[in-house]
Amino acid sequence: LAKTTQPISMDSYEGQEVNITCSHNNIATNDYITWYQQFPSQGPRFIIQGYKTKVTNEVASLFIPADRKSSTLSLPRVSLSDTAVYYCLVGAFNTGTASKLTFGTGTRLQVTL
């Protein structure tokens, strides 16, 4: 069962790049790393997913080193609307396996002017 650790909170100014790191020392071979964003009273929203190296989409980048024991979510040029809680999720749904999904404790990002 992969245990994940994230910083509890981070502060940033609007326009800056924000990097949030998640540690997952005992990640399993089949596990993927997925990041979600959550606003108050809403369900988590998918941001990005990766297995190794680097993944980039229109909103974020995900960096995963070769040993996969950590991952870093990078948000370029954050705005006030990026103020939210960010979760990393480690695990996999494979048919027939009982792999358990483990959410990180969440990082509360506060963006100010």
Place this chain on the structure above:
Amino acid sequence: KAGVTQTPRYLIKTRGQQVTLSCSPISGHRSVSWYQQTPGQGLQFLFEYFSETQRNKGNFPGRFSGRQFSNSRSEMNVSTLELGDSALYLCASSFGLAEASDTQYFGPGTRLTVL
């Protein structure tokens, strides 16, 4: 394409009662998972259903149960409610592919308060 919907959005019950929550997945998704979110424990996986069968299960007592219908809609039931069951219950759906990269999409949640 419509997202994951959950009903009701808010619910107030008293200790000892039971409750049923409903989740309608994104069209085409066959996997539905349930999570409990509390300030103290964070997001915890309850169980996953795929093709009307429970495929994965978290570490929750038997008071928490679920089922899935042939149209992939799912219900979660909690019996003999306890104060500690007060939480945001989230449903997530995915294609349920036999691939580890299958992505889950979450609904808005049902806020359950137990008095």
